[in-house]
Amino acid sequence: MATAHKHPNYMAIFWYLAILTVIELGVIFMPIGKFTIGVLLCALALGKATLVAMYFMHLRFETRTLGLVAMTPLAIATLLVFLLLPDGFAVVHQTAEKKAAATEPAKH
């Protein structure tokens, strides 16, 4: 039954989310590389999203079916990123070539 599982400590989850948000805001002003900041922010966002899905959306206490349904968009998103990467690299490459051609026209 729906009422069978016991409720997790929602206030603890709230404080975790609030603290993670403050850490996110702190990270963007840290004197470290842009790439490291990006990785940290992505990890923090994924951590927060996992907390919301697992405890607020009760995914931790649900049947396997719902877990599988919830995982589907992640799989599709990963696939989408890999589909977009070749195009992304092609455009960056072209832009770099155009810039190079525009800055050194006198050489040829």
Next chain:
Amino acid sequence: MSQAAVHSAVEPAETPLTPDSWGKLGMWIFLAGDAVGFGTLLAAYGMMRATSGDWPNPYAVLGINLTAAMTFLLICSSVTMVKALEWLGNGDRAKAKVYLFLTALGGAIFVSLQAYEWSHLIHRGLHINGNPWGAALFGTSFFIVTGFHGLHVTGGVIYLVAMIRYVSNRPQPAASYNAVEITGLYWHFVDLVWIMVFTFMYLL
């Protein structure tokens, strides 16, 4: 036909994949589809940003103080949502309705703050087809992604107000537990998506 045969014909087969609530499964399937929608928008945003030579610095242009407060507000409204469900589980319908109302109020304030933020940014020159700071697609993607999320919050507020009425009309508090839990799934999903939007569009 014997009684047992009738029962075995209508009872769903018990397998590890049979959900407790078909309504919940339905909401999860809808949310999975919606997540792909948001995922596509954010992937397109990342693609446009990575391939643009003059993408403005989001947190310098957009300002994050207000949106950080909005993030906090949405997390708070998620807490009031789970509290509403908890009170309903304890059989206290009045308290559950108060918490449902507080959740809807949080959503309404969120949308109002977003309207304030949009009008402020439009006034400073951020438009859907151009802006003073660089790539025109910056404004396009900003308004489409935050607008799509804002529509979800607006829909959620209407959903929550309808659920307050639904809870009032059930004969027993327990009769509306499943429906309110499903409403909560939608509301927490909107919160979850905002966590992603806030990180990718404002902080990164």
